[in-house]
Amino acid sequence: MxxxxxxxxxxxxxxxxxxxxxxxxxxxxxxxxxxxxxxxxxxxxxxxxxxxxxxxxxxxxxxxxxxxxxxxxxxxxxxxxxxxxxxxxxxxxxxxxxCEPASAPVAIRAFLFDLGNVLLPFDHMRIARRLAPFAKTSPERLYHMFFESPLQELHDEGKISGKEFYKKSCEKFGLNLSFEQFTEAWNDIFWEDPAMTEMVQKLRARYPVIGVSNTNQLHFDHAREHYPVVREIHTWILSHEVGARKPDPAIYKRAIAAAGVAPQEIFYMDDRLDLVEAGRRLGFVSEPFINAQRLILKLRALGIEI
Ligand code: FES
Structure with a gap:
């Protein structure tokens, strides 16, 4: 299986x-x-x-x-x-x-990509499965406890460090393991999408390619070390560095500044529909991510050679 x-x-x-x-x-x-x-x-x-x-x-x-x-x-x-x-x-x-593209022709001059489930597929359930034996509970229960807890938000906004997150998680969820064991399980969520890696490699030669992600330092450092697509991005705008998560305009403002073009000239792709809508409200050409093939079709429809 x-x-x-x-x-x-x-x-x-x-x-x-x-x-x-x-x-x-x-x-x-x-x-x-x-x-x-x-x-x-x-x-x-x-x-x-x-x-x-x-x-x-x-x-x-x-x-x-x-x-x-x-x-x-x-x-x-x-x-x-x-x-x-x-x-x-x-x-x-x-x-x-x-979220279908606007019919009026637009000149795209920069790209803005989400990380999780756009550039890199991920599954939070993997964490729950790895950590459940250390909490003597089921993966499903641990999943809900973890990802519905405000701790996750604090970690993503950089308000607590990875080590503090580990300590508080152990206290709150009854986990009994070392920091090394915790980070190994915590970081085991991503896998590569070679088609997206290739896409970014092609785009970055012609356009500014910016990453914008709600993520924490543990996950991001791990992703950058292990997945080439993360290193191909020209600039990363990260919630744990900005202190705000999407759809907070603060994080998008940083991304627009990094792109160096008008919002209407930015092609933005995210897997969450509420964030795609937030991008549209800011003026981006904003699309939900389905897969690399669909992205290629969308880009070609906008006159972008890929
Ligand atoms: S027939 Fe039983 S739920 Fe539809």
Whole structure:
């Protein structure tokens, strides 16, 4: 078995189960039409690389059907009718559409890339799996404790050092391990995307290429040491150095200054849709990252040779 990142940005499961006899089921309440409408939207808007609509078997909630579940949000819609499809699209899929490039021609003169899940794929769950045995708890529980804790924010904003973060994490989550063991597990989240490394190598010869990331010193130092793409970036603007995390305008202002061009001339790519929207509000040509292939298509559509 191999484990990797989920290949889609959104995965929607529509129950189309048919139950025998007179039993209540989603299929008999019209769920196949709902599935088809969602699939059609995805196809018509060219979102096949990013969004998957799958029919599922019984979700165990037959009386509440038709049932639709959306991931990674973990949202459950029940008693869904055809008129609700638009609401689901608006809530989960339209942000992709709103991020389509402006039709007016723009002259891109600089690039701004996020680090995690753009230049380097990552998975926080790896940390939870590595650290769980030291906390005598499950990886899932540790994951929620860690990544919903304000400690993570303080660390990303550089308000506590790596060593302080380690000490406070041990106290708060009952971890029992050395700092070296902790950093080894903490840093084990990234892996290389060779297509993105090649992309940055090509772009950096012609444009300023700036990195902007919500990250902490432990992760960033590790990424810079082990992944060439990080070293290919001309300038890094990092939350733990600026003392502010995206979407705080302070961090973007630093990035604009580093790019040395007007915001409208910056192509910005992030994996989080709220940050893509924040970039658009600042005037960037802002796109959600799906994969390197889609990025190439977007750049070519903007007249950039790649
Ligand atoms: S048939 Fe849809 S949840 Fe059971």
């Amino acid at each position: 191999q484990q990797t990142r989920h290949p889609y940005r959104k995965h929607i499961f529509v129950c189309t189960n048919v139950r025998e006899g007179e039993e209540t089921c989603c299929s008999r309440r019209g769920s196949t039409k709902i599935r088809d409408a969602l699939k059609r939207y995805v196809k018509d808007h060219g979102l096949n690389d990013a969004v998957r609509v799958s029919q599922s078997g019984c979700q165990g909630l037959c009386e509440e059907g038709p049932n639709v579940m959306v991931f990674p949000e973990g949202v459950w819609y029940h008693h869904v009718q055809m008129k609700d499809v638009e609401i689901i699209i608006h809530a989960h899929l339209e942000p992709f559409k709103r």
